[in-house]
Amino acid sequence: MRPTAASSVPPHPQAVAELHDLVIDWFDDNARDLPWRRPDAGAWSVMVSEFMLQQTPVSRVLPVHQEWLARWPRPADLAEEPPGEAVRAWGRLGYPRRALRLHAAATAIAQRHGGEVPHEHDALLALPGVGEYTAAAVASFAYGRRHVVLDTNVRRVFARLVSGTAYPPNATTAAERRTAGGLLPADEATAARWAAATMELGALVCSARSPECGRCPVASRCAWRLAGSPAHDGPPRKGQSYAGTDRQVRGRLLAVLRASREPVAQSALDAVWHEPVQRARALDGLVEDGLVEPLAGGTYRLPL
DNA sequence: CACCCGTGGTT
DNA sequence: TAACCAAGGGT
Numbered sequence: 001m002r003p004t005a006a007s008s009v010p011p012h013p014q015a016v017a018e019l020h021d022l023v024i025d026w027f028d029d030n031a032r033d034l035p036w037r038r039p040d041a042g043a044w045s046v047m048v049s050e051f052m053l054q055q056t057p058v059s060r061v062l063p064v065h066q067e068w069l070a071r072w073p074r075p076a077d078l079a080e081e082p083p084g085e086a087v088r089a090w091g092r093l094g095y096p097r098r099a100l101r102l103h104a105a106a107t108a109i110a111q112r113h114g115g116e117v118p119h120e121h122d123a124l125l126a127l128p129g130v131g132e133y134t135a136a137a138v139a140s141f142a143y144g145r146r147h148v149v150l151d152t153n154v155r156r157v158f159a160r161l162v163s164g165t166a167y168p169p170n171a172t173t174a175a176e177r178r179t180a181g182g183l184l185p186a187d188e189a190t191a192a193r194w195a196a197a198t199m200e201l202g203a204l205v206c207s208a209r210s211p212e213c214g215r216c217p218v219a220s221r222c223a224w225r226l227a228g229s230p231a232h233d234g235p236p237r238k239g240q241s242y243a244g245t246d247r248q249v250r251g252r253l254l255a256v257l258r259a260s261r262e263p264v265a266q267s268a269l270d271a272v273w274h275e276p277v278q279r280a281r282a283l284d285g286l287v288e289d290g291l292v293e294p295l296a297g298g299t300y301r302l303p304l
Numbered sequence: 305c306a307c308c309c310g311t312g313g314t315t
Numbered sequence: 316t317a318a319c320c321a322a323g324g325g326t
Binding site for chain 1: 321
């Protein structure tokens with residue numbers, strides 16, 4: 001067993017209970033009023049929000065989430081539509097494969113789960129587009145179950161609060177899961193509250209760029225602060241390039257297709273990018289992913 | 305495990 | 316302004 005900063009300090013139950021109270025009390029006073037958090041929000045609303053929030057800010061998700069829930073109030077409603085409609089309604093949220101996977105998940109829910117979003121982590125995890133985080137988040141937020149919910153916000157909060165580093169590792173580690181598991185309240189309802197509260201703390205106060213420690217309910221116990229808020233020292237955090245990549249070309253191609261109810265001619269797609277090899281590769285990729293359907297005659301459309 | 309997958313706001 | 320960042324998942 002290799003000693004680590006996180007595991008070498010067994011948390012005292014009393015201190016952990018105080019953390020729970022401080023963060024959850026803060027959450028009671030500061031939680032944003034988000035549609036998928038309201039009492040009348042069902043599991044489907046939570047699940048749609050989780051898909052949309054993958055790598056996408058809340059502010060951009062809000063209007064699209066509202067449209068989706070109004071148009072498709074239940075998973076079966078979405079499943080009845082062609083996948084291309086999900087891609088179209090996804091709009092400019094980005095990563096449109098999420099729309100396809102959410103449609104596929106809705107279809108699986110309609111077919112295999114009687115139209116109800118599953119309660120169990122395992123069943124959720126088996127759905128397309130649902131990974132470890134999303135399965136835990138839906139089970140916890142929608143059904144009040146006890147799970148370690150490790151997203152980028154929670155990982156950053158624990159990195160600072162427990163490990164004393166400015167940022168978590170690039171990839172989620174077993175040590176992080178251990179830390180999070182050790183801090184998870186034993187009581188199911190409290191655990192679910194804790195999951196939402198730590199996530200919100202990371203989003204609103206313990207942010208990546210400029211944490212507002214003056215507003216943090218646990219600043220006095222934060223290992224990072226107590227260490228003098230040292231700068232990030234590890235390997236450089238992965239940057240995302242975009243300009244000139246296939247992703248940019250795919251985005252332009254799909255934007256043209258989303259905008260048209262009719263099949264689009266090859267010439268209209270050719271106009272979005274000057275370089276023919278990359279353009280063809282991007283279009284092939286979209287077809288390969290099922291985001292675009294090629295038709296006889298050299299036209300294209302969103303999938304039916 | 306490294307890399308790919310969109311988009312737009314903030315610093 | 317270029318870089319960074321945003322409730323990840325799949326391969």
